[in-house]
Amino acid sequence: MTTQTALTIGRVAQSAGVAIDTIRFYEREGLLPEPRRRPSGYREYDSGTVARLRFIRRAKDLGFTLEEVRELLALSADRHGGVEGVRERAAARLHAIEARIAELQRVRDGLAELVEACPGHGAPEDCPILKALAEPGA
Amino acid sequence: MTTQTALTIGRVAQSAGVAIDTIRFYEREGLLPEPRRRPSGYREYDSGTVARLRFIRRAKDLGFTLEEVRELLALSADRHGGVEGVRERAAARLHAIEARIAELQRVRDGLAELVEACPGHGAPEDCPILKALAEPGA
């Protein structure tokens, strides 16, 4: 699972599909532990780091912030009770995403209505889009 | 429409529902023209500025970036052909919002599935959420 081949940061970056700078950034941010070093100072990783980076990427794809990813990583290492926290975080993220979708749908509906009503030519005073933006309301 | 009462920046800010700093920021960014000044250097506005600020706020509420708002303001002043540009920008924004909604819906569906499958207790290896994040695939 975590084979003991020593990888350079460049190889890890390539395997995980992230930039080298991103790996160092995650290390500073506490998402990755400080790795072993060669005498020269070069970082040495094993394939577990690649897996961890993929975990981070997938969590980010699911809309988690790095702060939340940090929590998920801690929870995933907690053999007792961690799963409950993971589910909670995921449910919270789900709700946040649903709220965001609802908000965007409202915006979309308003905008769609205006675009449909606008003929695309004529005087600015007759453009429903501009009229809506200029309206004294709200 | 644009009555000639001289307003201070503070009054404009209050009427339009924005912060004073925001007005100065918009001025720097070219969203508001440079206003007249009193001999003391105080900015002087009329109610047209309040209307313009409300225009900006509503456009932002519709998801336009300030860059796009700048364009909309320019187009709204273009008596010939401006309306076509306005409609184009609005349609483009609409498409972008729809794409964003679709993307978020995909994320939501993936996340909802995981949350439903997770019992909320047990060992980390059995948690579908953690398994999905740890999976070697893409």
Next chain:
DNA sequence: CTAGACCCTTGATGTAGGTCTAGAGTCAAC
């Protein structure tokens, strides 16, 4: 006339998540 509210400028700060630069040292292949 004075206290307190208001306004001025320049420039720094904040978020989130990186990305890039400069200058220097290291590694591996030929």
Next chain:
DNA sequence: GTTGACTCTAGACCTACATCAAGGGTCTAG
């Protein structure tokens, strides 16, 4: 043994949209 690719650090920079601070001048009501 040298060339070219790789890595190191510290710290600046990026987007987008403001927001705040410091230090100082102005306005107005009582």
